[in-house]
């Protein structure tokens with residue numbers, strides 16, 4: 127009997143790694159990839175090493191070291207994480223691997239939780255490496271053991287690219303066996319493979335080019351690509367990865383006869399594409415993000431003198447931005463063939479209030495931002511970084527967000543350009559350990575007169591509360607060294623380092639004033655656990671309430687923006703809801719002492 | 727593995743606000759569906775959108791295709807919050823069933839005076855014109871059951887009669903997924919929600 131389980135896509139991917147016999151997994155959290163490691167770390171019977179590394183580059187190198195010893199390893203990250211890991215990645219192509227090595231990079235079409243929507247398949251092309259593009263969570267799981275075998279057979283790392291809708295989709299999953307016997311590591315000292323001196327690099331470049339065709343041939347035969355030719359069909363559809371499923375469903379709904387090529391691997395299966403091109407008049411290509419398949423199809427058609435019309439993103443039948451769905455496929459068909467397909471319904475005429483995500487009630491970032499703004503004022507410049515605190519844009523203290531760790535270096539650049547306004551940047555604890563440390567070192571070294579605020583909420587919150595080097599335990603909950611941010615900053619040469627409790631407004635504002643006046647790079651560490659992870663760890667605080675007798679209706683507390691505070695327009699009085707987590711900050715803001723702890 | 731014959735297909739959309747327990751609600755249904763031998767696909771909101779933002783979960787029972795419900799494709803919408811029912815209406819079929827918790831959650835955009843929350847009665851009137859509307863205050867029912875935090879389970883109970891999944895399987899999955907200490911409250915919440923629709 128087969129076992130079926132209801133699983134998150136990322137849990138299915140974790141399962142696929144287990145079924146493939148993975149022995150080392152490293153990664154850096156990033157939506158939508160994080161739950162792969164979360165899932166593997168929470169298993170009880172672990173016979174593998176698993177870690178949250180400090181950043182993606184480090185994570186990749188850990189996985190590489192393991193794979194070079196002959197064991198199967200994997201590294202996980204979100205799409206932009208591969209930019210951080212691009213340095214080892216691009217040369218890894220040349221060295222190749224011994225044990226199977228899978229680079230899992232989750233793309234986020236539509237930027238659900240990301241700063242851009244780059245397409246990892248471009249990196250695969252760039253690096254001359256194969257890429258797997260699953261169409262469902264089940265396929266994602268099933269592909270991974272195959273991907274390990276493939277990686278070992280050709281001695282190359284492979285990319286595995288789920289998208290948000292795979293990673294955060296759920297499905298009934300048919301499980302396979304988890305192997306019990308795994309190889310023992312043995313690092314072979316193959317210097318011409320592992321030492322990329324120019325002479326070795328040249329030889330290895332030749333090698334990777336020479337296996338492109340054999341890899342493509344093997345992948346074309348794999349179960350992840352399939353061609354269904356319908357006799358007499360004039361339309362051909364090529365669907366890649368998850369987009370193939372949308373296209374398939376739309377065709378089924380319409381009852382349209384079309385030949386269908388599903389693509390799940392790169393380099394693309396040229397033979398199958400050619401077969402399709404030879405039988406149809408029009409090909410519609412449906413793929414998430416960049417026209418990667420489309421460009422290949424056009425090249426193949428041109429090389430073979432085929433005149434079929436090829437429709438896709440470059441001809442604007444399908445959008446190159448955002449994520450695809452069934453409607454997007456129907457729209458493309460409509461446009462291509464002037465079909466009469468029912469359009470979307472008219473919306474209700476009700477005006478809706480926007481509901482963007484906001485910092486939680488009692489989030490210490492809101493308190494830190496409040497004090498920061500009080501001291502530095504509207505005139506100052508506020509570069510920031512990537513994490514929950516990016517939502518502080520509502521507090522007016524997030525004015526740049528480029529990439530992980532950039533706040534401090536952007537602040538430095540602003541200062542060195544000659545900006546005379548005060549500059550105060552903010553960065554989370556995990557982001558600081560990720561790449562902010564380098565930027566701080568650079569700021570001190572090059573004498574940037576800026577204030578750096580480390581929002582130390584003792585966790586990597588945005589991606590689901592993963593540990594980092596500051597918290598004192600590893601991904602599996604094992605105790606480890608608790609790296610002190612203050613000592614670290616001092617060791618890097620920062621002349622003014624102050625640790626504050628952001629819930630204490632007076633103390634925090636005093637520290638910000640000192641930091642602002644300091645000549646040189648100053649650091650404020652605002653230390654207070656994230657309310658969510660704090661609650662999980664057993665922190666309980668007494669909630670607060672408003673005394674309607676004392677409340678003057680000035681709305682100062684409302685302006686603070688805590689979601690637990692609402693305003694009763696009828697009685698002209700603030701009210702605190704059950705969301706209150708008892709941080710007590712609003713009570714310090716109220717000039718009329720109307721807010722106090724709930725009496726028990 | 728595809729197209730097991732005789733399966734009942736049903737597309738369900740769950741909408742609400744991050745923190746209301748929309749994911750648990752869809753997990754209860756998903757797990758029960760798998761136990762009952764149905765294939766299922768679901769899509770969820772994680773990450774950035776979860777922090778008190780608007781969330782939408784797609785649940786597709788009896789399908790082996792993608793997890794995203796097409797526009798005008800959902801048979802039923804389960805709205806944990808009234809304004810969030812309206813936000814995703816273009817996914818619901820004309821004449822589809824819509825079960826709404828009438829208890830509003832005021833977004834910061836409204837409490838800070840930047841936007842207005844539409845009148846709940848007006849929302850319900852507009853919804854009942856085109857759809858089969860079932861509206862009630864699920865927060866209050868959850869309170870009756872023993873905890874406001876069981877609102878999501880009240881709503882699962884409310885939709886349970888429409889699902890091609892046996893009640894027993896849903897109850898088993900409630901028991902398996904809620905915290906041990908709250909099983910009794912949640913079972914009561916499920917029953918209250920279910921009865922509330924049966925009697926309406």
Ligand code: SF4
Pocket residue numbers: 487488489669670688689690691702705706707708709710711712713
């Ligand atoms: S004490 Fe005030 S600011 Fe803090 S969580 Fe409660 S209502 Fe919000």
Ligand code: SF4
Pocket residue numbers: 672676677678679680681682683684699700715716717718719720721
């Ligand atoms: S600041 Fe004080 S007086 Fe003003 S609205 Fe808030 S509670 Fe009322």
